[in-house]
Amino acid sequence: MSGVGGGATQSPPLLELRDVGKDYGSVIALDGISTTVRAGEVTCVLGDNGAGKSTLIKILSGVHRPDRGELLLDGRPVAFGAPRDALDAGIATVYQDLAMIPLMAIWRNFFLGAEPTRGWGPFRRFDAATARETTRRALAEMGIDLRDPDQPVGTLSGGERQSVAIARAVHFGARVLILDEPTSALGVKQAGVVLRYVAQARDRGVGVVLITHNPHHAYPVGDRFLLLNRGRSLGSFAKGEVDRDELTRLMAGGAELDQLTHELERPPS
Numbered sequence: 001m002s003g004v005g006g007g008a009t010q011s012p013p014l015l016e017l018r019d020v021g022k023d024y025g026s027v028i029a030l031d032g033i034s035t036t037v038r039a040g041e042v043t044c045v046l047g048d049n050g051a052g053k054s055t056l057i058k059i060l061s062g063v064h065r066p067d068r069g070e071l072l073l074d075g076r077p078v079a080f081g082a083p084r085d086a087l088d089a090g091i092a093t094v095y096q097d098l099a100m101i102p103l104m105a106i107w108r109n110f111f112l113g114a115e116p117t118r119g120w121g122p123f124r125r126f127d128a129a130t131a132r133e134t135t136r137r138a139l140a141e142m143g144i145d146l147r148d149p150d151q152p153v154g155t156l157s158g159g160e161r162q163s164v165a166i167a168r169a170v171h172f173g174a175r176v177l178i179l180d181e182p183t184s185a186l187g188v189k190q191a192g193v194v195l196r197y198v199a200q201a202r203d204r205g206v207g208v209v210l211i212t213h214n215p216h217h218a219y220p221v222g223d224r225f226l227l228l229n230r231g232r233s234l235g236s237f238a239k240g241e242v243d244r245d246e247l248t249r250l251m252a253g254g255a256e257l258d259q260l261t262h263e264l265e266r267p268p269s
């Protein structure tokens with residue numbers, strides 16, 4: 001074990017799933033899934049298409065309630081009735097489409113949907129100059145150097161947009177940050193940039209849930225790994241319990257991939 005787990009004095013995880021299941025009609029989307037999300041750690045959820053990754057996110061973020069098992073918040077069972085409940089508990093979710101408005105300036109998007117009653121009195125009267133400056137500062141704190149907060153979000157690259165969304169969640173005090181495939185549409189370099197911000201959020205004590213297909217993205221930044229296959233767990237590992245090759249092999253379905261490689265090879269001529 002790499003320093004995670006153990007220790008009687010350890011505080012309960014921010015979020016925990018115990019033996020959770022969820023069905024859509026006769027489709028068993030998740031079954032018997034357990035994992036934890038701890039402050040200052042990255043929990044990676046890996047799995048192929050249809051594995052149940054988005055369903056798992058929807059349970060953590062209050063969109064769906066589990067049909068079986070338990071969701072615990074700070075060690076206590078919780079039932080989110082709506083996404084708002086999860087948000088109020090400090091669980092922020094960044095979806096792939098990001099819910100940003102492309103033609104609006106970065107700073108306007110940064111404050112989009114944030115409500116003046118949630119601990120930021122000065123913005124009751126929406127003050128553009130302050131909002132602009134706050135955005136610039138919050139991004140700079142995460143090491144994001146934007147030339148111009150007035151730039152429309154639509155002109156940012158995919159990686160920059162993900163980075164702004166991460167900085168925004170951290171700035172507004174997210175305790176848990178859920179990222180649904182933040183690197184899947186990105187090139188190697190931009191994926192690296194986004195993973196660096198994931199690490200920054202982690203270093204600030206946020207519990208991050210990183211959903212990805214890609215073990216090469218998950219391994220360097222992850223503290224624990226949950227592998228899903230058709231709604232079931234293929235394994236749940238702390239970093240010290242699995243290496244990257246093993247993770248890749250499990251993801252690829254091991255023997256299945258060997259078989260495919262064999263099939264695709266040209267017959268010797």
Ligand SMILES: Nc1ncnc2c1ncn2[C@@H]1O[C@H](COP(=O)(O)OP(=O)(O)OP(=O)(O)O)[C@@H](O)[C@H]1O
Binds near residue numbers: 025027049053055
């Ligand atoms: N609203 C729904 N109604 C019926 N079936 C659903 C619904 N949402 C998901 N499913 C099914 O549940 C299973 C898990 O889907 P889910 O979207 O969680 O997978 P995923 O791992 O996110 O896949 P992807 O990588 O393609 O996004 C799939 O078989 C899917 O068809």
Ligand SMILES: [Mg+2]
Binds near residue numbers: 053054055
């Ligand atoms: Mg999905």
